[in-house]
Amino acid sequence: DGGITQSPKYLFRKEGQNVTLSCEQNLNHDAMYWYRQDPGQGLRLIYYSQIVNDFQKGDIAEGYSVSREKKESFPLTVTSAQKNPTAFYLCASRQHVDTEAFFGQGTRLTVV
Amino acid sequence: EDQVTQSPEALRLQEGESSSLNCSYTVSGLRGLFWYRQDPGKGPEFLFTLYSAGEEKEKERLKATLTKKESFLHITAPKPEDSATYLCACKAAGNKLTFGGGTRVLVKP
Numbered sequence: 424d425g426g427i428t429q430s431p432k433y434l435f436r437k438e439g440q441n442v443t444l445s446c447e448q449n450l451n452h453d454a455m456y457w458y459r460q461d462p463g464q465g466l467r468l469i470y471y472s473q474i475v476n477d478f479q480k481g482d483i484a485e486g487y488s489v490s491r492e493k494k495e496s497f498p499l500t501v502t503s504a505q506k507n508p509t510a511f512y513l514c515a516s517r518q519h520v521d522t523e524a525f526f527g528q529g530t531r532l533t534v535v
Numbered sequence: 536e537d538q539v540t541q542s543p544e545a546l547r548l549q550e551g552e553s554s555s556l557n558c559s560y561t562v563s564g565l566r567g568l569f570w571y572r573q574d575p576g577k578g579p580e581f582l583f584t585l586y587s588a589g590e591e592k593e594k595e596r597l598k599a600t601l602t603k604k605e606s607f608l609h610i611t612a613p614k615p616e617d618s619a620t621y622l623c624a625c626k627a628a629g630n631k632l633t634f635g636g637g638t639r640v641l642v643k644p
Contacts, residue, residue: 524569
């Protein structure tokens with residue numbers, strides 16, 4: 424069954440900690456994306472990657488980092504520099520530049 | 536800067552009461568407009584892609600249309616299971632999708 428898997432579903436972070444959110448896809452898509460969703464708001468782009476070993480900042484990249492060492496994996500690290508990390512994080516992938524994006528089920532991150 | 540605005544923010548419907556959701560956009564060189572459905576605590580589920588003005592797509596009780604400035608998602612005779620947030624996104628040249636804020640739809644039996 425092809426799709427995008429995000430883990431964990433829920434994540435709790437203490438102040439000053441870095442945490443990493445996992446995103447794996449078996450759709451053989453080249454492009455992968457990370458979005459942040461806050462209550463009542465649309466999705467905002469954090470980072471995206473079009474090919475392995477290459478990625479670009481989105482609109483709200485500060486306090487986040489990514490890597491793309493394998494085609495199927497695009498992990499997101501939320502660093503201690505991100506001052507307001509509590510949000511719903513969504514990973515997506517796309518086959519071609521003008522086609523639809525498919526999303527994972529999300530990770531809800533809460534700072535405790 | 537690309538902008539996508541959805542209205543209304545929320546919509547309460549009786550079962551069977553048809554309505555339309557609006558997505559207006561200001562995008563240079565639209566390369567695709569996408570509609571998604573999102574249930575609480577879940578990732579968005581793809582519904583439709585529209586590429587050019589005049590295009591229409593249908594799926595069950597949903598129909599999406601596109602003009603040069605806006606798109607509509609028509610919900611015909613909705614059922615309670617159509618309750619969700621509906622998201623609109625636009626793609627111009629490049630790799631970015633710009634999302635609207637969504638319309639929360641509640642269909643009461």
